[in-house]
Every structure is written in structure tokens, then in C-alpha cells.
Amino acid sequence: MKTQISMNFIEELRWRGMIHDSIPGTEEFLNENKVSGYIGFDPTADSLHVGNLVPIMMLKYFQQAGHTPVALVGGATGMVGDPSGKSEERQFLSEEVLRYNQECIHKQLTHFLDFDPAIPNPARMVNNYDWFKDIGFLQFLRDIGKHITINYMMAKDSVKKRLEGDSGISYTEFAYQLLQGYDFLHLYQHEQVRIQMGGSDQWGNLTTGTYLISKKLGKEAKAFAVTCPLLTRADGQKFGKSAAGENIWLDPKKTSPYQFYQYWINTSDEDAEKFLRIFSLRGREEQQAIVQQHQEDPGRRQLQKTLAADITLLTHGQEALDKAIELSNFLFSRNTTREALQKLSLDQWEEVSRQSTDTISISRSRLEGGINIVDLLVELGITQSKGEARRSIEKDRSIRINTERWEDSSRQLNMQEVFHNRYFQIQKGKKQRFIVKVVE
RNA sequence: GGGGAGAUACCGAAGCGGUCAAACGGGGCAGACUGUAAAUCUGUUGGCUUAGCCUUCGUAGGUUCGAAUCCUGCUCUCCCCA
Numbered sequence: 001m002k003t004q005i006s007m008n009f010i011e012e013l014r015w016r017g018m019i020h021d022s023i024p025g026t027e028e029f030l031n032e033n034k035v036s037g038y039i040g041f042d043p044t045a046d047s048l049h050v051g052n053l054v055p056i057m058m059l060k061y062f063q064q065a066g067h068t069p070v071a072l073v074g075g076a077t078g079m080v081g082d083p084s085g086k087s088e089e090r091q092f093l094s095e096e097v098l099r100y101n102q103e104c105i106h107k108q109l110t111h112f113l114d115f116d117p118a119i120p121n122p123a124r125m126v127n128n129y130d131w132f133k134d135i136g137f138l139q140f141l142r143d144i145g146k147h148i149t150i151n152y153m154m155a156k157d158s159v160k161k162r163l164e165g166d167s168g169i170s171y172t173e174f175a176y177q178l179l180q181g182y183d184f185l186h187l188y189q190h191e192q193v194r195i196q197m198g199g200s201d202q203w204g205n206l207t208t209g210t211y212l213i214s215k216k217l218g219k220e221a222k223a224f225a226v227t228c229p230l231l232t233r234a235d236g237q238k239f240g241k242s243a244a245g246e247n248i249w250l251d252p253k254k255t256s257p258y259q260f261y262q263y264w265i266n267t268s269d270e271d272a273e274k275f276l277r278i279f280s281l282r283g284r285e286e287q288q289a290i291v292q293q294h295q296e297d298p299g300r301r302q303l304q305k306t307l308a309a310d311i312t313l314l315t316h317g318q319e320a321l322d323k324a325i326e327l328s329n330f331l332f333s334r335n336t337t338r339e340a341l342q343k344l345s346l347d348q349w350e351e352v353s354r355q356s357t358d359t360i361s362i363s364r365s366r367l368e369g370g371i372n373i374v375d376l377l378v379e380l381g382i383t384q385s386k387g388e389a390r391r392s393i394e395k396d397r398s399i400r401i402n403t404e405r406w407e408d409s410s411r412q413l414n415m416q417e418v419f420h421n422r423y424f425q426i427q428k429g430k431k432q433r434f435i436v437k438v439v440e
Numbered sequence: 441g442g443g444g445a446g447a448u449a450c451c452g453a454a455g456c457g458g459u460c461a462a463a464c465g466g467g468g469c470a471g472a473c474u475g476u477a478a479a480u481c482u483g484u485u486g487g488c489u490u491a492g493c494c495u496u497c498g499u500a501g502g503u504u505c506g507a508a509u510c511c512u513g514c515u516c517u518c519c520c521c522a
Binding site (some may be wrong): 234235243262265266267269270271272286297298299300301303304328331332383385386387388390391392396397398416428429430431432 | 468469470471474475476478479483484485486487489490
């Protein structure tokens, strides 16, 4: 991963549409100094998800601009809970779970940031538990609490909303901003960090940090902050969630590269250009050319394909990307007919099934005597109930076996549909494709 | 502590003794049109051994030939007064 292109970081973010707010003077300061900057990640799950990708890309561009990115995992703050954007008090996670999650997140970040100590600005990873674990409550009150007034803390939007709301806010979450502010101060003093970045919902927390630094270290101490807008989708759905509302994870075990690729390929025209700007490492001119191509021939969906390929490459690597594309082409190509499936070798089927976590299995004994199609669809979880299965077949006419429409809900399916004694395909509608593996 | 309103399917919301598996809207799924876009139009959306049967209208009982609808206890939510 080569990341040594020097550029104006803020300018870069600007054309990519990634600036929501920044402290005055940030651009000049970054142009004159190569510094360290950080973003915090919550260790609330054992994988990052697509929603975390925006801050990750910020760090990526930060590093490309010659600065040093620091990823902070909130081992301590994660134990407390950020009230920003939350209407209710958060549940605690155990220390053990948090630690495991931190490790996983660290691993994932290495895909995006260059941690190689041989380069001048290798990325670093810190965990705020390391400096919080030894601080006593009294010490914290004297060192930090003294510098910030309650008035200041209550003026924050995140706090105000909760004070107005019904469920209130606990002292713990109220104090959260002090913890995050202290993070910045600590990193400022010990890691030469001069800027904190984050989503626009973090603005209040970031400014508490810069405020604390100036209070504690004096006016000469220069600290900056930049936030990016929260990503939205034109259709109003949450960005980074599947139709079912589940997160799209970066962990290939949770969301397969194929599914990941499919998430992006399904991006609407309206969103694709915006997303490409944020997530694609391609430069401005190149992106403009792609957008133009797309406008000339939208049917080719060059924009979505580029978007999906670029992000999948970055997240999962070349090999996984190639396979995701291959599988997508195979499953969605018009040329794929029953005959084409029949021609596939067993190895090819193995390959296809390995890539897709939409692969489901059924035991040979269930199939050999013939199984009712309705029972099969329910057993495989393709439909929720037999009623739905019948509706899909007879009313919607949306079930296809090995690309051919299945018309009769009472007809039995048997080993004749199974290729190489092992695999066959089921489609429900236009977008749901399943590889079924016959197991012993 | 006193008074009032309410809890209906994935969500919102009608229904106020039979014709209610429950109007309508949203969401979901599917079909048509397309480009695995968007918009639009259409169908569908508790389960089953489907001319029928079973389970659902906060929860437990009761009244009735018959209850989502009436009565009682319980739980929870919201509002007003203190």
C-alpha cells in the first residue's frame, strides 16, 4: 500500500464532500505542518461496518496527505457510552468483550491504513483504556474537571437533547465528553496529535477537547478539529444497512465479499456519485470521467461498478474482489441458463458456493425420494411459510430453479435438478439468488 | 398522592357485540417497465393437511348463542393536577 502522495488534506476532503465543519485555521495549519490526527472508534462490536467507512477514509486521506493517522479504540469510553445521537442510556459491555472487539477492529484497520514503520508517517493505534485505567477519580476531578464548567457541558447539543427528553441522562454519560476531551489532551501531550476528526455528531465532543487543551496548556497550544457530514441515502434508508436493517460488516465472515460487493452495486444513481467521491481513491478527473461515462450510457452502470469494485478492493483485497465480480456476473448474467449451469464443472460450483454466504444446504436423504417444492423453500429459509412459498410460486411466479420458472407448487423436486450430484440454484425474484448444496 | 386517556398485526392507525384474520397509510415481498438505478402502475403481506380449520386485537378471568368490541382484576404507557 503506497500512501506517500502529498497533498492538501482539507482541499482533498472538500472536493470529496467530506467536510461538515472545521475549526478556523485548520487548513493553513495542516499545510504548514505535518502532524498527527486521530479518530475514535467504538468497540461495541467485533467488526467495523460500512458506516465506519467514512471516518476510516478520512484517516486514509489524512495519511495520504503526509500526516500521521492515529486510530483510537475507545476501550475506556466504550465502557461509559457516548450520549451523542442516542435517545437512551446505553448498556454496558463487559471488559472482556470490549478487549476482544478492540483486537478485531485493529486488524481490520490494517487494510486501510499503512502501519509500516519504515515509512515516515506510519499509522498508529491507541487504546484510551491504557491511560484511563490508572487515573483516580480525585485526580481526574482536580486535573480536568476544574477546567470545564457545568454550564459549558450543558450547552452541548447531545446533553441538551437528553435534558429535554424523557429518559434523562445519567451522570456517567454526562461526563462522557470530559473523557473524550481528555483523550485529545492526552494525545496532544504524549503523541503529538494536533487534530481530531469525526462525524458531524461528534462536533461537540471534539470542541470540548480543543477547549480543554487551550484551558490546560494555554493559548499557544494549537488544536484543531474537522467533522464530516453523516451519510444519507436518497431513498431515506439508513446508509450502510441492508434492506432488513442489518449492518453491512467489513468482516468477510459476517458479510461475504460477494454480499458486500452487491450492497454497493445496488447503489442508486442518485447516491453513487456522492459515494464514489468519498470512498474511491481515484482522483478528481478520473472520477469525473467515470461520472460522464455513466451519464452517456447509464445502462452500463459504470458508476456503480467502479464504486463497488473500489471499495471491495480496499476492504477485502484483489482476490476477493475478483471472485465477487465473477460470482455476480455468473448469477446475474442474462446468458446464464440451465444449460450454462449444466456445463459448470464441479470445481466451478465449489468455487461459486464458497464465495457466497447465500449458499445453503440440504441433506441428500431429504432430496433423494423427491421433496415438495414448498417444503424445500421453507426448509431452506427462502420463504417464511408454506403459504408464502405457494404464493411466490403460483401468484408471484417468482421462483426459479436453475434459472427456469417453477410453475407448480405441488410438483416434487428431486435429484434431477442437482448437478454433479451436489449443487443447484434457486432464485426468488430478481435479486435473491441462492446456491444450494446437497450434503450427506 | 388525585384525576383522565390508552394498549390492535412489522410500524402508524381505524374498528366499539355478529357480515373481523380485522379498513386505511407506511414498510416488506413480488410482477410490469428498466439498467441488479429511480419514479410509476399492479398484486400480495398470521398459520395450516386451504370450498375448511387453527392462532391472533396488553394480560388473566367473566357476561353472551356469539367479544378486538361489554364487565372485573392485573401489567405497562401517556396526559393533567398535587
